[in-house]
Amino acid sequence: MGGITMTAKAGDHTQHRQPDGSAWPMPPQDGYTVDDYFALDLPPHTEMIDGSLVFVSPQRKFHSLVMFLLELGLRQTIPEHLRVRREMAVILTHKTVPEPDLVVVTAESDGEDELTRYQASDVVLAIEVVSPDSESRDRDTKPLKYAAAGIPHFWLVEMDPRTKRPVVHTHIRSATGHGYEPTGVHRDRLKVDAPFTIDIDLGEYDRL
Template identity: 70%
Template sequence: MGGTMTAELQPAGLHSLQPDGSAWPMPPQDGYTTDDFFALDLPPHTELIDGSLVFVSPQRKFHSLAIDLLAYTMRRTVPEHLRVRREMAVVLGPKQVPEPDLVVVAAEADADPVQTRYDARDVVLAVEVVSPDSEDRDQDTKPRKYAAAGIRHYWLVTMDENNRPAVHTYELDPHTGAYTPTGVHHDKLKVSVPYDMDIDLTEIDRL
């Protein structure tokens, strides 16, 4: 984001300075679009929500371990027509580009090794692991937007009293266009959709 920029010479669309002397991006009056977002030089894992940039705070160890556990175990049984990917941007609309912690996508949408994003229509499951700074987004904002974009399955992963993942599973109700809860899974996650999985959540203790 222009590490050599000074306060006296700032191009349009930038204001103030970060601690390293580079300028913070300033959103256009109507917010950033998806095209704007992918043209910006942003920190890793930045998201676009309602035309505004959302930056990621340092993550807890639980967050990383939960993603590792789920990614590894989900891949063990993933069918040929699907792929499991972590921390990839998903384009939901003109001003919406969240980055789920995990997605299950159609294999045919995963052919390009240098791609940086998926379209919502190619995503069959989005997974968010809750962090203190993302709790409201993961429990409210993002699932509403995932549902509106037609993503059929959503998982919300929280940390239980034993510091292990509790996986809250949801499925899109085609009549209401909203997610319906289908279960809360402790210690073991056994589901048949979007494909058969049997995951020992206690394995996080050994990672």
């Protein structure tokens, strides 16, 4: 997910502006917390990374189409004890609340329609579609934090510069919990057995 980071440095009055030009409340000395994040009236899809707020940039068509393709594909084979959700907040720590592009969560944790967040322990798979302005977060920052929080599976999706189609990099959490280990690179077809049996024709992207 693309975005612009708003740092949480006390005393900096120039970086904390809402879209209408009015000022955000000054962040605490040590940055925002989960309680702050859900209490503030934030723009849709704002994330919090290490106490700093990250505002999203306009979404590219590629990003939107890939999310649709993967969500549809996941729903075709997802077992009854799991659910697929898009752009939902996930609490990793008391200062980090990202919003993965897609998540697979346990049905038990899915709750009522008013649900606004999941815990990291609810998430089986987190998926990020790389955006130009959030490349380092999608490739480095978020995977490390997802793994540290115990999320077992992670997919990173990027655009193939040659074909303009999606490429899906699948990963499993390392035994040490320090990041993920690659399990495959999928271009034409995404066919895996974990976290459940999945078979998605990535070539369908051309027909969306």
